[in-house]
Amino acid sequence: MSGGGPTRAVLLLSGGLDSATTLAIARQRGFEVHALTVHYGQLHAREIDAARAVARALGAAAHQVAEVDLRFVGGSALTDPGIPVPRDRTAEEMGRGIPVTYVPARNTILLSLGLAWAEALEARHLFIGVNAVDYSGYPDCRPEFLEAFGRMAALATRAGVEGRATEMHAPLMHLSKAEIVRRAMELGVDPGLTFSCYSPTPEGRSCGACDACRIRARGFREAGWVDPGALPEP
Amino acid sequence: MSGGGPTRAVLLLSGGLDSATTLAIARQRGFEVHALTVHYGQLHAREIDAARAVARALGAAAHQVAEVDLRFVGGSALTDPGIPVPRDRTAEEMGRGIPVTYVPARNTILLSLGLAWAEALEARHLFIGVNAVDYSGYPDCRPEFLEAFGRMAALATRAGVEGRATEMHAPLMHLSKAEIVRRAMELGVDPGLTFSCYSPTPEGRSCGACDACRIRARGFREAGWVDPGALPEP
Numbered sequence: 001m002s003g004g005g006p007t008r009a010v011l012l013l014s015g016g017l018d019s020a021t022t023l024a025i026a027r028q029r030g031f032e033v034h035a036l037t038v039h040y041g042q043l044h045a046r047e048i049d050a051a052r053a054v055a056r057a058l059g060a061a062a063h064q065v066a067e068v069d070l071r072f073v074g075g076s077a078l079t080d081p082g083i084p085v086p087r088d089r090t091a092e093e094m095g096r097g098i099p100v101t102y103v104p105a106r107n108t109i110l111l112s113l114g115l116a117w118a119e120a121l122e123a124r125h126l127f128i129g130v131n132a133v134d135y136s137g138y139p140d141c142r143p144e145f146l147e148a149f150g151r152m153a154a155l156a157t158r159a160g161v162e163g164r165a166t167e168m169h170a171p172l173m174h175l176s177k178a179e180i181v182r183r184a185m186e187l188g189v190d191p192g193l194t195f196s197c198y199s200p201t202p203e204g205r206s207c208g209a210c211d212a213c214r215i216r217a218r219g220f221r222e223a224g225w226v227d228p229g230a231l232p233e234p
Numbered sequence: 235m236s237g238g239g240p241t242r243a244v245l246l247l248s249g250g251l252d253s254a255t256t257l258a259i260a261r262q263r264g265f266e267v268h269a270l271t272v273h274y275g276q277l278h279a280r281e282i283d284a285a286r287a288v289a290r291a292l293g294a295a296a297h298q299v300a301e302v303d304l305r306f307v308g309g310s311a312l313t314d315p316g317i318p319v320p321r322d323r324t325a326e327e328m329g330r331g332i333p334v335t336y337v338p339a340r341n342t343i344l345l346s347l348g349l350a351w352a353e354a355l356e357a358r359h360l361f362i363g364v365n366a367v368d369y370s371g372y373p374d375c376r377p378e379f380l381e382a383f384g385r386m387a388a389l390a391t392r393a394g395v396e397g398r399a400t401e402m403h404a405p406l407m408h409l410s411k412a413e414i415v416r417r418a419m420e421l422g423v424d425p426g427l428t429f430s431c432y433s434p435t436p437e438g439r440s441c442g443a444c445d446a447c448r449i450r451a452r453g454f455r456e457a458g459w460v461d462p463g464a465l466p467e468p
Contacts, residue, residue: 068302073347075354098392105350108390112346113307116339120309139395148386155379156342158332 009125015050018129024187050195087209107140177219192228243359249284252363258421284429341374411453426462
């Protein structure tokens with residue numbers, strides 16, 4: 001990398017509110033952000049359109065969409081049409097263990113792809129919008145996972161071996177969803193561009209009933225903001 | 235998993251001699267092997283046909299081919315047609331650092347996909363045919379990388395969190411290429427089914443000149459066997 005320019009980072013961009021806010025934070029910190037969206041056989045691709053719009057609006061220097069077909073893995077409501085996405089679960093129900101929307105080893109796969117691109121770009125920073133507070137109990141959203149990934153990554157790549165290991169950044173890790181909404185608003189993220197739903201309507205609208213929609217709605221309510229991405233009241 | 239049956243394992247199968255030998259070793263140890271071949275945008279797909287033949291011949295219980303397009307990453311002679319595969323390098327030249335056939339974070343990506351499938355299958359064992367002795371200096375073929383991956387994996391998955399972490403197996407790690415050839419022969423691996431070349435001819439034959447062909451040829455020579463997969467003498 002050249003000496004005087006901005007520092008390069010790779011950022012995993014799903015198209016949801018959390019990764020969009022992470023992108024805004026990385027930009028505020030002065031990084032030149034190369035955004036990576038992974039299409040991993042999700043049953044809908046609405047969030048990829050959202051990711052494109054978010055990357056453009058928030059000034060990503062580059063945006064790539066990588067294709068990985070995880071349908072062979074199975075075992076998740078997000079990649080297997082035979083497993084229904086749970087609806088209308090309460091916060092208490094969401095707190096009881098890992099849900100069927102868990103995709104086996106998903107963040108490990110996404111971070112591995114980000115690590116590969118970071119090495120090729122000579123970027124030494126890798127951002128992910130995971131959050132351990134107001135989330136659905138996924139094991140690969142916890143700080144201890146991310147630290148272990150960073151230690152592994154330092155041994156996995158040419159860059160790591162040569163002393164230029166990739167630093168992991170998860171600036172939302174310890175924020176509640178309401179705090180994420182407030183950060184998004186402060187940084188000028190347009191939530192109407194983002195898309196969080198696990199189970200959109202045939203018209204590509206948020207369902208309002210899946211865990212992701214409900215956690216997002218609660219975050220906006222607690223932060224005292226209106227979500228332009230939410231379904232209009234009937 | 236049921237109590238009395240064979241123990242399930244996932245195994246990364248490239249179609250080369252090393253992963254085929256690893257499959258034979260896993261079968262000899264009594265594992266029910268679910269073989270995973272990853273088509274990651276290699277410039278040729280000859281080795282995928284080889285992987286199918288090897289999985290069938292060596293008794294894999296299942297075989298999946300996963301698609302991951304790594305061409306967006308760039309930076310490697312194996313995924314970028316603009317970077318030529320080096321030819322006719324001596325052992326000394328191969329010993330000098332990481333070659334352009336290195337694919338950034340490749341084994342991290344392959345192992346992540348294997349980890350995902352292992353979790354979905356409730357398999358607690360993951361085999362990979364990496365080798366730190368007679369190889370081209372790839373950082374992600376070393377024991378310290380594999381150990382770090384295992385520690386990360388134990389924190390990454392539902393299975394790990396619930397105390398059923400995935401155990402990593404790399405039975406070729408400390409063998410020379412000649413020792414791998416001898417193990418392959420003892421275990422009845424047909425090397426004619428396997429394919430190791432980085433840069434096959436338009437007819438799909440091994441080139442005989444890339445690092446992979448040359449390391450393989452030396453291994454057969456030192457083991458005192460004839461390689462039926464090698465180019466016939468002119």
